[in-house]
Amino acid sequence: MDADSEMFAVYAAQKGSEWAWRRLFEWHFDGVYRFCVALAGGRTDVAEEVTQQVFVVASQRIHRFDPRRAGFRAWLLGIAKNRHMTIRTREQVKERHEESSAKEHSEAFAREGPDLQVHETLARLPYRYRVVLEAKYLRGLSLKEISSNNGASIDAVESLLRRARADFARVYEQIRSLE
Amino acid sequence: MEDKDVDVQLNQHLSGDPPREAFRQEALRDSTASFIRIHRRRSARRRAECAVAAVLIAGIAFLGGRLSAPPPLPGNVDIASQAAAESEGVAVPGELLEWLDVARLFGRLGMQDRMARAVEHAGKLMPVDIITSEHRSGQVFAEHQKEHTESMSIPSPPPSAESISQILAQSLGD
Numbered sequence: 001m002d003a004d005s006e007m008f009a010v011y012a013a014q015k016g017s018e019w020a021w022r023r024l025f026e027w028h029f030d031g032v033y034r035f036c037v038a039l040a041g042g043r044t045d046v047a048e049e050v051t052q053q054v055f056v057v058a059s060q061r062i063h064r065f066d067p068r069r070a071g072f073r074a075w076l077l078g079i080a081k082n083r084h085m086t087i088r089t090r091e092q093v094k095e096r097h098e099e100s101s102a103k104e105h106s107e108a109f110a111r112e113g114p115d116l117q118v119h120e121t122l123a124r125l126p127y128r129y130r131v132v133l134e135a136k137y138l139r140g141l142s143l144k145e146i147s148s149n150n151g152a153s154i155d156a157v158e159s160l161l162r163r164a165r166a167d168f169a170r171v172y173e174q175i176r177s178l179e
Numbered sequence: 180m181e182d183k184d185v186d187v188q189l190n191q192h193l194s195g196d197p198p199r200e201a202f203r204q205e206a207l208r209d210s211t212a213s214f215i216r217i218h219r220r221r222s223a224r225r226r227a228e229c230a231v232a233a234v235l236i237a238g239i240a241f242l243g244g245r246l247s248a249p250p251p252l253p254g255n256v257d258i259a260s261q262a263a264a265e266s267e268g269v270a271v272p273g274e275l276l277e278w279l280d281v282a283r284l285f286g287r288l289g290m291q292d293r294m295a296r297a298v299e300h301a302g303k304l305m306p307v308d309i310i311t312s313e314h315r316s317g318q319v320f321a322e323h324q325k326e327h328t329e330s331m332s333i334p335s336p337p338p339s340a341e342s343i344s345q346i347l348a349q350s351l352g353d
Contacts, residue, residue, distance in 0.1 A: 013214075016218040016221075016222070018211060018214065018215060021210075021211060021214045022207065022211060025206075025207050025210060025211075029198070029203060029206065029207075030197065030198065033197075033198040034192075034193055034195065037195060038192060044196075048198070048199075048202050051198070051202075051206060052202075052205070052206050052209065052210075055206050055207075055209075055210035056209055056210050056213045058210070059210040059211070059213045059214035059217065060213055060214070060217045062214070063221070118188060118189065118192040118193070119192070133189060133193075134193070136189075137189040137190055137193035137194060138193045138194075139197075140194065162182065165182050165185040165186065165189075166182065166185075168185050168189070169180035169181075169182075169184075169185050172180060172185075172188075173180060
């Protein structure tokens with residue numbers, strides 16, 4: 001997969017291609033799920049609920065997605081944040097009646113910051129950098145597996161990873177300085 | 180931020196248990212079903228919008244056509260008679276014209292009796308009001324013609340033998 005094929009898949013899905021939608025789901029599901037785990041402070045039940053809602057909402061609103069404004073991953077993460085906020089609000093209403101659990105949740109929320117920044121940084125990286133970083137750190141693939149998947153040499157993958165990490169550091173610092 | 184720190188950071192936040200396969204399949208099934216449902220609904224809505232737009236365009240075109248037409252004629256005015264009056268012509272049946280053509284043809288062929296019958300036949304087809312007005316105008320015309328002829332005709336005496344011989348002598352030089 002490259003940036004062009006993602007753009008093509010987005011365009012085709014906007015025109016109603018079910019195949020394109022399935023491709024987009026496969027490409028982004030793991031990354032979005034990991035982001036939701038971080039968003040939910042490690043609570044997998046909430047992460048699954050948010051992830052499920054992200055893809056259902058995205059499938060309903062994909063025709064509104066404008067690639068000039070953001071990348072597809074960044075758009076999905078934005079939906080995830082909104083859905084999580086909705087779930088949190090709903091939970092907080094319940095928590096008013098269960099004050100004991102409130103403190104625990106607020107602590108979990110406080111831990112979310114750095115995790116989200118990592119995912120937001122990834123979403124802002126150039127496509128080839130994000131793909132190689134996710135292949136290594138999210139899916140845990142070896143250099144050999146990544147090189148065979150991409151049809152590149154191991155040296156080329158190593159070099160790409162170095163550049164991807166350098167760019168990650170730059171964007172990550174930018175995000176942190178803004179917040 | 181060092182390269183090593185980045186490696187640690189990414190390892191720390193991205194590594195972890197992958198999503199359950201059952202959950203992945205469920206999410207894929209639900210989102211795909213929603214995708215198909217929404218797409219069908221949008222297609223149906225787009226078709227309905229096109230139909231409404233077509234009806235609106237047709238309606239506007241119809242109204243535009245009606246409004247651009249000249250205002251309706253008042254009450255019981257007979258359009259045919261008005262058109263005839265405006266063009267200062269006389270409406271006659273087409274059959275009458277055909278009989279006249281036939282009569283002209285018989286005339287050219289020298290069949291006088293047949294020509295007369297054709298003219299007679301055409302005369303029967305002449306509208307009554309035209310016959311009346313023609314008759315009246317014919318009478319007027321005849322009277323007028325008669326007066327004109329009378330006024331124009333100057334009574335002159337028949338030329339005498341003397342005057343003829345004078346003219347001939349002047350012409351011949353005698």
